[in-house]
Amino acid sequence: MVNRVLSIMNQVLLAMPTRFASAARSSPEEIELDYQQLALNGVLTQSLDAVPEVVLILNQHRQVIYANCGACEFFRGRLPELLGLRPGELLKCDTARAAPSGCGTGQACRTCGGVLANLESQAGRKSSYECRILRTTTNGFEALDLKVNCSPFPWQGVSHTVFVASDISAEKHRDVLERVFFHDILNLAGGMEGITTLLAEESVAFEEVKGDLCASASALVQEIRSQQMLLAAEHAQLALDLVRIDASQVLVEVQQSYKNHPVSAEHEIVVAPDTGGLAVTSDRAILSRILGNLVKNALEASPAGSQVTLGCRAEPSGGVFTCHNPGCMPPNVQLQMFHRSFSTKGRGRGIGTYSVKLFTEKYLQGHVTFTSSPEAGTTFNVQLPDSPLPDSSRLFPTE
Numbered sequence: 001m002v003n004r005v006l007s008i009m010n011q012v013l014l015a016m017p018t019r020f021a022s023a024a025r026s027s028p029e030e031i032e033l034d035y036q037q038l039a040l041n042g043v044l045t046q047s048l049d050a051v052p053e054v055v056l057i058l059n060q061h062r063q064v065i066y067a068n069c070g071a072c073e074f075f076r077g078r079l080p081e082l083l084g085l086r087p088g089e090l091l092k093c094d095t096a097r098a099a100p101s102g103c104g105t106g107q108a109c110r111t112c113g114g115v116l117a118n119l120e121s122q123a124g125r126k127s128s129y130e131c132r133i134l135r136t137t138t139n140g141f142e143a144l145d146l147k148v149n150c151s152p153f154p155w156q157g158v159s160h161t162v163f164v165a166s167d168i169s170a171e172k173h174r175d176v177l178e179r180v181f182f183h184d185i186l187n188l189a190g191g192m193e194g195i196t197t198l199l200a201e202e203s204v205a206f207e208e209v210k211g212d213l214c215a216s217a218s219a220l221v222q223e224i225r226s227q228q229m230l231l232a233a234e235h236a237q238l239a240l241d242l243v244r245i246d247a248s249q250v251l252v253e254v255q256q257s258y259k260n261h262p263v264s265a266e267h268e269i270v271v272a273p274d275t276g277g278l279a280v281t282s283d284r285a286i287l288s289r290i291l292g293n294l295v296k297n298a299l300e301a302s303p304a305g306s307q308v309t310l311g312c313r314a315e316p317s318g319g320v321f322t323c324h325n326p327g328c329m330p331p332n333v334q335l336q337m338f339h340r341s342f343s344t345k346g347r348g349r350g351i352g353t354y355s356v357k358l359f360t361e362k363y364l365q366g367h368v369t370f371t372s373s374p375e376a377g378t379t380f381n382v383q384l385p386d387s388p389l390p391d392s393s394r395l396f397p398t399e
Contacts, residue, residue, distance in 0.1 A: 016100070016101045016105075017100035017101055017105070018099075018100060018101050018104075018105035019099070019100065019105060019106055019107040019109070019110075020104060020105060020106065020107065020109045020110050020115070021062065021104035021105060021109065021115055021119060022061065022104075022105075023100070023101035023102070023104075023105045024061050025061050025063060025084075026059055026060075026061050026063055026084070028084060031059070031063060031065055031083050031084040032083070034059060034065040034155075034156075035065050035066060035083055037155075037156065038057065038065060038066045038155070039066070045066070045068075048066070048068040049068045049069045049070075051068060051070060051164075052070050053070055053164055053165065053166050054067075054068075054070050054071040054074045054075075054163075054164065054165040054166070055067070055068040055070060055071060055162065055163070055164050056068075056071055056082075056087065056162075056163040056164075056165075057153060057155075057160055057161070057162055057163070058086075058087075058118065058160060058161040058163050059158075059160055060122065060158060060159060060160065062086045062087070062103065062104055062115075062118050062161075063083075063084050063085065063086055064082050064083055064084065064085055064086070064087075064090070065083065065160070066079075067079055067082045067083075071090075074165075074167075075090050075091075077090075085103075086102060086103035086104060087103060087114050087118075087163060087165070088102070088103030088104065088109075088112070088114065088115070088133070089102055089103045091133050091135060091144065092135040092136065092137060093133050093134070093135055094134050094135055094136055095108045095109060095112070095134070096109075103115070104118075107335065108335040108336070110332075110335065111332055111335045111336050112131060112132075113129030113130045113131035113132070113146075113148055114129070114131040114133075114146070114148045114163075114165070116129050117129045117131075117148045117149065117150040117163075118150050118161055118163065120150065121150035121151060121152050121161040121162075121163075122152075122159060122161060124152050124159070125152070126149070126150070126151045126152070127149070127150050128147070128148070128149045128150075129147075129148050130145065130146070130147055130148070130168070131144075131145075131146040131147070131148045131165070132144070132145055132146075132336065132339035132340060133145075133146065133339075134338060134339060134340075134357075139236065140236075140361075140362040141357065141358055141361045141362040143169075143339065143340035143354060143358075144167065144169060145167070145168050145169045145171075145172045145340060146165045146166065146167060146168060147165070147166045147168045148163065148164070148165050149163075149164045149165075150162065150163050150164070151164075172340065177227070184223055185220060185223055185224065187262070188216055188219050188220040188223065188262070189220060191212075191216045191262070192213065192216045192217060192220070195209050195212055195213050195216065196213075211260065212260070215259075215260030215261065216262075218257065219260075219261050219262065222257070222261075222292065225289075226289060226292075226293070226355075229285075229286070229289055229359075230355050230358075233355070233358055233359060233362065233363065234358070238286070238363060240283045240286070240363060240364075241283050241284070241285070242281055242282065242283060243281070243282075243283075243284055244279055244280075244281055245279060245280055245281070245282055245284055245287065246278075246279055247275060247278035247279060247280060247312040247319055247321065248271070248275040248276050248277075248278070248312070250284065250287060250288060250291065251271045251275055251291070251310045251311070251312060251321075252271055253288065254288060254291045254292055254295060254310065255269045255270070255271050255295075255310060257288075257292065258292065258295050258296065258299070261296070261299075263296055263299045263300055264299050266304040266305055267299050267302060267304070267305070267306060267307070267308060268306075268307045268308070269295060269299075269307075269308050269309075269310070270307055270308070270309050270310070271309075271310050271311070272309055272310065272311035272312075272322075274311070274313075275310075275311055275312050277314065278312050278313065278314045278319045279319075280318055280319045280384050280385075280386055281386060281387045282364055282384055283363070283364065286359050286363055286364060287321075287364070287384075289355075289359060290321075290355075290356050290359050290360055290364075290382060291310065291321060291323065291382075293352045293353070293355055293356050294323035294352075294353075294356060294380050294382070295308060295310065295323060296352060297352045297353055298323055298324070298325035298327075298378070298380075299325075301325060301327045301329070301378070302325045302326060302327050303326075303327065306325065306326050306327070307325075307326070308323065308324070308325050309322075309323070309324045309325075310322070310323055311323075311324070315383070317383075317385055317386065318366075318383065318384050318385040318386040319383075319384055319386070320381050320382065320383045320384075321381075321382040321384070322379055322380065322381055322382075323379070323380045324377055324378065324379040324380075325377055325378050326377040326378075327377060327378055328372050328373055328374045328377060328378060329372045329378055334370075334372055337353055337370065338353050338354055338356075338357040338368075339354065340354040353380075356368055356380070356382070360382055360384070364384055364385075365384075365385055366382060366383050366384040366385065367382075367383045368380065368381065368382050368383070369381050369383075
């Protein structure tokens with residue numbers, strides 16, 4: 001009778017919906033039994049507890065059957081509370097929460113380094129991947145960058161996985177800062193140096209280059225302020241200055257600000273004609289930064305000679321700001337769009353759209369989405385409430 005019940009349970013678990021990895025799970029009784037058998041091996045558990053990194057032993061269904069002290073500290077939970085969960089569920093991953101059957105079963109899980117490393121381990125291969133996580137905690141919207149190493153671990157005649165994770169967020173931050181200061185800012189400063197050299201040599205008249213000089217100086221200041229604002233936002237130190245904003249005016253300001261930016265070469269930025277009449281209460285500097293990052297991202301993603309269009313429209317709950325370009329993003333890029341450190345442009349990039357989501361959802365209490373197709377191009381939508389709370393940053397005190 002017991003075997004028949006277990007057989008029916010397994011059939012139900014196997015039939016659970018998934019868009020990628022298996023949705024099947026072991027029962028709580030099976031998890032407890034596996035844990036008890038592992039716990040009896042004192043040499044193994046003491047060795048794992050001596051490792052400072054997060055170390056998990058996962059069963060064939062990617063569920064935790066043991067976690068070392070480093071993992072319990074990282075996840076801020078006792079070992080019994082971690083048993084039976086999958087890594088993404090322990091991390092409170094937004095994708096895992098939205099997936100049909102938990103961690104590994106969502107469409108976006110196809111690009112998750114943690115899931116991919118685990119599956120390769122189950123196939124008998126050691127693997128190492130970077131894992132980017134977006135999650136919502138008591139601190140609000142957060143991003144994690146992890147390095148995940150998985151190795152096969154045969155136990156009791158069944159293949160298990162040793163899952164080791166290290167937080168590489170600081171390394172990724174350093175890559176971004178190196179990129180910004182040693183590439184982006186250096187390029188802008190180099191352009192200004194070239195202009196001033198021509199002026200010093202009296203090769204050109206000031207009237208001929210003053211526009212380029214002002215544009216380069218403005219772009220340089222924007223880049224520095226952008227990083228300053230992002231760091232403050234990630235440390236929950238960004239205070240809001242809520243004012244009534246004319247939407248069309250902000251769009252024109254962003255258009256003019258990026259009109260002579262180096263990334264706008266061979267592109268045109270336009271404001272849609274039907275943008276008048278919308279006003280929202282928000283933080284002007286943050287909103288400008290959001291729209292500026294969207295414009296910059298759109299310009300970099302668009303072919304030469306194309307047009308980037310800014311717009312807005314009123315909705316019952318507030319307003320929606322839009323940024324459109326004619327390009328289409330590949331499916332794998334769409335699945336990772338808002339992840340910090342993900343970029344198709346190489347190391348040290350991948351902050352633009354992440355910062356848009358951070359500023360919009362953690363501070364302005366809005367929501368950012370996008371659509372992308374070969375026929376319609378790519379459009380980002382930033383939906384903002386008409387009147388947010390006085391200071392949304394206070395909703396997420398640092399832990």
